[in-house]
Each structure stands twice: as structure tokens, then as C-alpha cells.
Amino acid sequence: MHRILFFFCLWVSTCNRAQETPPAIIQNEFLFTEGADFLQCHASTIEQASNGKLVVSWFGGTHEGNKDVVIWGVRSEGKGWSKPEVWADGRMDDSLQYPCWNPVLFRAKNEKTIYLYYKVGLNPREWWGMVKTSHNNGKTWGKAQRLPQPILGPIKNKPVELTNGTILSPSSTEVSENRWTAHVELSEDHQQTWKSYSVDSASTMNVIQPSILVHKDGKLQVLCRSKEGAVATSWSEDHGKHWSALTATHLVNPNAAIDAIAFRDFFLIVYNPELPGKEWWEGRAKLRLAYSYNGTDWRDLLALEEAEKGEFSYPTIFEDSQGLVHIVYTYNRITIKHLVLQF
Template identity: 60%
Template sequence: MRFIVLLLTCAYQIPMLCAQEANIALKSSEFLFETGKFFAQCHASTIEETADGVLLTSWFAGTHEGSDDVRIWGARYEKGQWTEPRVWADGKLADGTQQPCWNPVLFRAPKESLLYLYYKVGPNPREWWGMVKTSHDGGKSWSAAKRLPTGILGPIKNKPLALPDGTILSPSSVEISEDRWVAHVERSTDQQQTWVAYPIDHDGKMNVIQPSIVEHTDGRLQVLCRSKEGVVATAWSTDAGKSWSALEKTDLINPNSGTDAIRVGNRFYIVYNPALPGKDWWEGRAKLRLATSTDGMHWKDVLHLEDEEKGEFSYPTIMQDSKGLIHIVYTHNRKNIKHVTIKE
């Protein structure tokens, strides 16, 4: 019924969102688990596909964001349904104390079977550090946790991008203080064994975190970032991520909330909250939209994923699977993770 109502709304009330240019349609919508059964709150989901076509999702959950009991949870899609959530990683330290976990990112490089689970551990985003686990069996089991080198945080929210030559670019950022945010790209040419960080306009005035990376058909790379300035900000690279242009504004507004973007064919898609910043960081997250672009600068909304007056629908991740289906996962009021599929 939800699917039918959405289509009728698109057809009769807001035809500009029917995506005639992009030709997309909502295929399915579901929650990942039973609300309230496993934890009080959850946030920051990620999704990936194994080499044999199985979907995996992960997120952090516990009493509330930043509490010591927050761990990394995950599930696999088996026999037409999501498995019950399991803890995939925690923030237990060598001395037995516990730190909260944050922002998992699942990633598998093309033509490889090894899965990576990147995440952060620490008291807050200004003091956290990067961690990684790997899986050889599609997420059924995970290796021991490994801390990333000093100065390397791993992907902060959105997944890395594999270039045609095998180089892996990990979109990252640092919240230096409450007042200063900067983004960078971590680059690996040895299958994610070592990394070198390259800044994105650290001398500029814009404050950005949580970039996505997309590659244009001419080989240019583009980052799309969350910002404090009320817009989705962007920068460009013509040397495979080693140097970046000054940050500039796209035409997308941003309420200081996470976004995610991918390229599908000759078109780009971004999931974002269409609002200006409010007094508090959580304001502006009650609406969630999918927009499309052909140049990465000018965007057009093509689908309303959520359209409420109150609530939090945030921190989306978007991916395309091996069959061409587009998947989006996002926080649903901190109580569950919603998974939607879109057919282009």
C-alpha cells in the first residue's frame, strides 16, 4: 500500500518528482529488524554486496550515540529476509574498558571477495581513531580488529572508490574542533594495506566532513561533502585524488547532515536532507530526498523518501548492486534502519 500511495502522490500531486528524465521507481521498502528488541537506538548504516551477490548491512547501536555500550552491529540478507542483528565489532580496549563505536563502512573492491569493515572507536568524533576488520566468508565471521595507523581514520561515513587501475580512495575527514572541520582523501595503491592522506582545501573557509567520491566519464574525481555552510560542498581532482581544487557550493542545500552519492551510467544520484541548518544540529532531518545530476553541480529531486514535519531520517548510504538495482539504507528516527530499493 505504501508503494501505491507513493506512486499516486508522484503522479497526481508532485509530477516533477516522477523522474521522467531519470526514469526511476521505488521497488521495495522495509525495516531491517524488530524495533526495540536489540537496542534502544541505532544510526549510521552502510550496505555492501558480497562477491556471490549477498547483501550485508551494518550500523552502530546501543543506549544512545556516544554511550560506552554502542557497538557495531550487522546483518546479512539470506533466504529472502534479513538475519537477526549480530555484534560485529566493539570498542573494548586492552585494559578492559569500553569506548563507543561509530560510523561503520562496508567495502569490497571490484573483482575481489575480501570484505572490509571500517569503523571508528573513541569518546567523540574529535578524539576517535580508525579501526578495520575483514571477512573471507561474506560477513559470516570477522577477523580480529586492527587499528589504523596514526593520521589515517579510514572512510568516515561513505564507502571508498576503486579507480580503474586498482587504486582505492577512501573519503575521510577530521572534526578538529566544534568550529573547524576539514576533509581529505586517503589513497592506497597496495590493496588497502597502506594509506597516504591528501587534503581537500584545508586553507579554505568552508567547514566540511563526510565526503562521497564519484568519478566522471572523463576521469575527473569529485567529492560531495556535508558542510556547516548550509550547502552540499564540492571539490575536484584531475590527478586521481592527489590534489584537489578549492571547495565550492553546489545548488543543494544541506542542514549540517550526512549525504551519500554514486554514479550510475552517465548520471549521478545523491541522497540528502533538503533543508537549511537550524539552531541545533539535528534540525532539518525530517525530509529525505533522492536527487540526480549529469554534471555533479546542478541537481534535481526525483524521489521523496521521507516527507514529515518532525523526525529524523538521516545518514543515508546508496549503492548499486551487481544486477543494477539501487539500494539505500538510512536512519529512521534512531529506532530502526530502513532499506529501500530503486529500479532505474
């Protein structure tokens, strides 16, 4: 009996050590030549096409919020990437163009169509949701369609597909500079129509840009960027229609985007481990990967960036069909960095 107990304890200890071991970074690269096509870029997203190739998108132009900011993208081609191309813009007519924001790439399971969601408008308080689709692995994109109000589409992080086929899109509204609220948008007809459900709209916390985690027991969890100095969380037990009160996690948040996914039997989050500064852009010089078994207790696993100055922000984390983890993020607003991790 003691022998069995010994080997059981050894097995548990080994498992814990294995999951606490940092993954190997097997690829570390920039996706394009700095300054060749635009001065600044931000808010990258990544997806895997049905042919196994990767597609990445972001917004770029002279400066965030300028009318020349459009949605750019690249496709993986063997060992390299295609030249950046404009995939969408905010042109209304020959004399009027609005800036574009926050693309999100998404392909549902067992489908070939890739959706490119993005925002168009003067600022996050006035923007509206747009969508394009590609049926040839991101080589070409169809006509831009405006989402029906008040649907905004995924604001920064990817939708998730539930076991019943429902698509749940993490979204949020910047009501004003002083009031932010999160919600989810639910589609039961393959992303053709959507219904919106608030995430604790009565909360005094100001949250945007949620990530959705699906737990093994069917519960859903959102993790949100906040103005309150911590990553905020809320839970749903009815597939996203009702949510618990928002609470602060122990993960600090400098008013910067995060992203999280379910991976194997635990969860991963990429975040900036700093408290808010005097300005909204402060606290983005460090970027970390952390893990949790329950979505509540998080431990740092890997330092992705560890600088005194700079901006390494707006991460997207994604698991490909081979079980490799990809992270893309803004690198000083001049390029997009891509990491591939092997656990």
C-alpha cells in the same frame, strides 16, 4: 533533413524524460525488530558479498556516544535478514570500553574480502580508525586492527576503486567543534597502506563526510556535508592528490550527512533538503533523491521521506550487481530503513 532532425529531437526529449522519471520502489522494509537488541541506532552502510548476498552494518546501543554503542550487522537470507549480530566493539580490556561510530562496508571489484571500517573513541574529535575483514561473505569477522595514525579510514561513505586499481577513501577530520576539514586516503596496494591528501585545507568552509564521484573524463569530485547550509564540492584531475577550492552547490544542507554515486550516465545523491536549524539535528525530517549529469546541476527525483518531524538521515546509496539501487538510512534512531529502487 527535417525528418532526421525531428526524430533526433524526439529521441533527446524521450531520453531526458526517461531519466527524469522517478524510479520504482520495489522494496521498502526495516531491517530488524525495533528495540529488540538496542535502544538507538545510526549510520548504516551496505555492501554486496561475492556470493550476491547483501550485508548491512550500523552502530547501536543506548545512545550515540555511550560506551555500550557497538557495530552491528545483518546478512540477507533469501527473502529476509539474519538476526542482528555484534560485528565489532570498542572494548580495550575488561574494565575499559569506548563507543563505536560510523561503520563503512567495502568490497573491491573482483575480490571476495569484505572490509569493515569503523571508528572507536570518546567523540569524533578523539576517535581513531579500525578495520576488520571477512573472507566468508560477512558470516564471521577477523581480528580488529587499528589503522596507523593519522589514517582514519572512510569516515561515513564508501571508498571508490579507480580504473588503475587505486582505492580512494573519503575521509575527514573534526579538528574541533568549530573546525572541520576533508581529505582523501589513497591506497595503491589493496588497502594495506594509505597516504592522505587534503581537500582544500585552506578553505573557510567546514566540511566532513565526503562522497567521491568518478567522472567519465577521469576527473574526481567530492560532495561534502557542511556547516554552511549547502553541500560543498571540490574537484581533482590527478586521481585525488590535489583538489580545487571548495565551493557551495545549490543543494541545501542542514549539517547532515549525504551520499552520492555514479550511476549509468548520470549521478545520484541522497540528501536532506533543509537549511540548518538552531540545533545540529534539525532539518532531517525530509529525505530526497536527486540526479545530475555533470555533478553540478542537481534536480530532485524522488521524495524518500516527507515529514514535519522526525529524523531520516545518514543515507548510504549503493548499486548492486544487477543494477538495482539500494538506499539505507537512519529511521528515527530506532531502526534502519532499506529501499530498493529500479530505474
